[in-house]
Amino acid sequence: MPSFARTLTEIPPSPLTTVEQLLRSHGHDSPVALHQGKTVFPPCAAPRTWERAEFGIAAHEHAPPAGVPALRRRLADAATARRGTAVDVEQVLVTGGATHALSVILHAILRPGDDVLLLSPQWLFAAGLVRTAGGVPREVPVFLELSGDPDFDAVAVVEDAIGPRTRAVYFNSPNNPTGHRLSEDVIAGLAGLAERHDLWLIADNAYENYDFSSDGFVDPATVGRAAAYTFSLHSCSKTYAMPGARVGHLISPPGCAEVLTKWSLHSLYAVSTAAQFAAFEALRTPPEELAARRALAADAWRLTDEALEIPHTRADGGLYTFLDLRALGDGGEFVRRCAEEGVGLAPGQVFGEHCGGWARICYTAAPPPAVLDAVHRINKITTGGQR
């Protein structure tokens, strides 16, 4: 057999496989998998057949590479309403989830060896996506710092990290795994950097429906002149509880459509038509329903926050908190002991090289009583560890 050229040895097969193996091997009676980002919320739309007239395209017909026009129209209208300025259909690219959207962007903007600054800790596939697009991921720790000290000057730290080959700054807010929400001031600062240093901003808005702050979610593209250099990633996975649909979309500055559509076409051709119809239906979800889900998530956060005896980050939004295990010795050992007690934790280092002393839990991964029960098991281990 010939060899592969790029075996991706620098990327683990799947960052959470170890935890799953641990959970299985201990075979606890009532395991609670808090390590994954799954939520217990029912999906906003389910697959079904439809009449051609309803969507303009039958399920077996392949969609145009940029997406089904009816869906793009609805997404552009939603973006226009959210941003308060007109977003044209041409700016919307339907993608096979946010993963695919990020892959498309990175292929389009990176030459081999260019780097991307990842505001860290970051979504667990972000670094791998930069590598597979030929780039170099550079983690810039800011979220734990901001979480501990609102006056921490994240923008200055990011500016210091900009090098001659930096092409973009990626951030995810509300943040997975810390739950920290970047303030409008920080976003404005990043937008200023982008303008001064000719960088792209990549705003991963996967958790846009889960901002618990009184102001609510601020689309980063609406801050200052950010819209001119921001790629906005949106996903059905969290917003509509439909990760299996694999539908996301990308909103770009005007003039990007041709290049991005070519990259998308040459990786996937088009997104599954049935999945696009499911997204089309999900977009009909009443705002009250989305608000109710946000309230449920906020309730789950408060329960978890009150019950957790171990230090952890404050969730302004998102579906996670990051547990601070640094006082307990080896973070990996703590994750193993939790698995022994049937509780899955996502080890910190998959979210950033500097996060070995941390672990993530998803507080909506099970119904509240199960999450509470898991937290009590975590607490017991904590106490044991401190004995």
Next chain:
Amino acid sequence: MPSFARTLTEIPPSPLTTVEQLLRSHGHDSPVALHQGKTVFPPCAAPRTWERAEFGIAAHEHAPPAGVPALRRRLADAATARRGTAVDVEQVLVTGGATHALSVILHAILRPGDDVLLLSPQWLFAAGLVRTAGGVPREVPVFLELSGDPDFDAVAVVEDAIGPRTRAVYFNSPNNPTGHRLSEDVIAGLAGLAERHDLWLIADNAYENYDFSSDGFVDPATVGRAAAYTFSLHSCSKTYAMPGARVGHLISPPGCAEVLTKWSLHSLYAVSTAAQFAAFEALRTPPEELAARRALAADAWRLTDEALEIPHTRADGGLYTFLDLRALGDGGEFVRRCAEEGVGLAPGQVFGEHCGGWARICYTAAPPPAVLDAVHRINKITTGGQR
């Protein structure tokens, strides 16, 4: 706005856009779009909801990166039956269509500047996929030569084209656009080259259900020792008339799963669960139904072959014939005149740099009477052009 790094100016936005614009601009009463590879066959499966027990996973849950186990099992069983030797589940990767499968393979095997030999004319996105993976596509004309002369030594021509940076040979048989089916001898010759020169073979089996020969489709991986260096691409698009599902799969030699799954994960995460369920259902299609579709395609071919007055390639399979326009002067002008008469032809050059004097038609793109009517219009233009 910052700039893009790789704008893909060498790749057209969509190779058939021009024809579609021409067809629209002439507004013929009864246009017949023979330029696309769509067929009139109904899909073998439609989207629907299902119980979790039926497939092991609910539609809103994301599938494992390599595919839903129940679907992979069924695909491995089908491959085992087709090949007559055991294909393990581990060798099967479910992909977002054959486009995505090819993108995954090319990313995994190419370093920037490596080349891939494309047996030409070739599927219209093959060259672009090589470029977007950082490689150099090198077209090796063989199909028109083999179509005209069965003794043409294609293997020697391919061997001559192998250079120091050649990593793979890609072929599509039955071939889109010529309809030529590579003989077992040619495939054995290619397998020998792969072995001697340490190359991968990439067998695009999109038209496996449309081999009209008495022997029927021969899976290239079953020829000689080809299985050890062959990536086999399969798609639901043509086999089950479901291009909108965007589901394909890749069967690789043992030992490739980890690397290929990483590449797939970092481009798409996973394939839409509902689309995978549709593929699972399509695999239940009775063999007689698939044979009936093959017979319908063969009938459409014979009708078209008899009616066409212009020279064209003989279809051993597939859904196309390639029209030889070289005696009529400018091929592009002929495509324009056909569009004026409401008949869409795919211009030859999108299938290979050397094919400017040719054009492709899909003889299953409309019901037989409509295809015949279109062929009569083509004939009229041919006669006019020869006056």
